[in-house]
Amino acid sequence: MKDENLIYIKLEQGEAIQRKREILSSEVELLKTISSMKRYQLLRSQELALKISLYKNIKIVLTNIRKLEKILPKMKIPAILRHHEEKEAPIIKTPVKEKKIHTNDIEAQLKEIQDRLKELG
Numbered sequence: 001m002k003d004e005n006l007i008y009i010k011l012e013q014g015e016a017i018q019r020k021r022e023i024l025s026s027e028v029e030l031l032k033t034i035s036s037m038k039r040y041q042l043l044r045s046q047e048l049a050l051k052i053s054l055y056k057n058i059k060i061v062l063t064n065i066r067k068l069e070k071i072l073p074k075m076k077i078p079a080i081l082r083h084h085e086e087k088e089a090p091i092i093k094t095p096v097k098e099k100k101i102h103t104n105d106i107e108a109q110l111k112e113i114q115d116r117l118k119e120l121g
Contacts, residue, residue, distance in 0.1 A: 011019065
C-alpha cells in the first residue's frame with residue numbers, strides 16, 4: 001500500500017452524504033439478496049427431501065399393487081364384451097390450421113401476428 005500512488009477527491013458535504021446513503025442502500029440490497037438466496041437454498045433442500053420421500057412412497061405403492069395383482073384372481077372378460085370396450089374409445093381428430101410462412105416480408109408477419117392477437121381477444 002505504501003508504494004501505491006493514492007488519489008484523493010474532494011466532495012462537498014451534501015454530495016458525500018448522498019454517496020454514503022447510496023452505499024448503505026446498496027449494502028441493504030445485497031443483504032436482502034443474500035437472505036433471499038439462503039431462503040431459496042432452504043426451499044430447494046426441502047423440495048429435494050419431499051421428492052425423495054414421494055419417490056419412496058411411489059415405490060411402496062407400486063410394490064403393493066404388484067402384490068395385489070399376484071394375490072387377486074384374474075378377471076375373465078368374454079370376447080363379446082372385450083370387442084365392445086375397444087369400440088367405445090373413438091379417436092378424436094382436431095383440425096390443424098395451416099400456417100402461412102412469409103420469409104422476407106416483416107410487415108406481413110407483423111400484420112399476421114396482430115390478426116392472431118385480435119382473434120385471441
